[in-house]
Amino acid sequence: MAANSAKARNAKGHKESWIGYKLHLDVADGDIPVSCLMTSASLHDSQVAIPLATITAQRVSNCYDLMDSAYDAPEIWETSRALGHVPIIDRHPRSVTGGKIEIAAQALARRHANYRLAEDVRYNERSAPERVISSPISD
Numbered sequence: 001m002a003a004n005s006a007k008a009r010n011a012k013g014h015k016e017s018w019i020g021y022k023l024h025l026d027v028a029d030g031d032i033p034v035s036c037l038m039t040s041a042s043l044h045d046s047q048v049a050i051p052l053a054t055i056t057a058q059r060v061s062n063c064y065d066l067m068d069s070a071y072d073a074p075e076i077w078e079t080s081r082a083l084g085h086v087p088i089i090d091r092h093p094r095s096v097t098g099g100k101i102e103i104a105a106q107a108l109a110r111r112h113a114n115y116r117l118a119e120d121v122r123y124n125e126r127s128a129p130e131r132v133i134s135s136p137i138s139d
Contacts, residue, residue: 004042
């Protein structure tokens with residue numbers, strides 16, 4: 001596998017670029033790494049979701065797959081369910097009628113009603129891989 005370069009937005013929305021590789025982690029509660037795959041820097045994270053989930057399912061029994069909107073693809077939802085998991089994947093504006101405006105309106109309505117879905121509470125744990133390894137691995 002050859003090293004190459006990639007650009008992405010970090011969790012705070014700032015653009016980052018790097019040369020090298022990326023280590024993709026599947027992390028359990030308590031920030032315990034369960035599975036990992038190393039890819040070239042330019043491979044989109046969503047391309048690793050299905051193989052990583054499959055490897056993890058062979059190692060541990062888990063109930064949920066927590067992912068951000070970059071992973072909102074029908075194939076990922078279907079694979080998660082096929083593995084017997086509950087997919088908790090943030091909806092990408094392209095997949096929601098009304099896009100960002102509708103997503104924001106739904107979130108505002110839930111806040112005003114002081115209503116939190118169990119999935120929303122669980123979804124907040126998705127940042128565990130970032131806590132386990134906080135920067136890309138490069139040459």
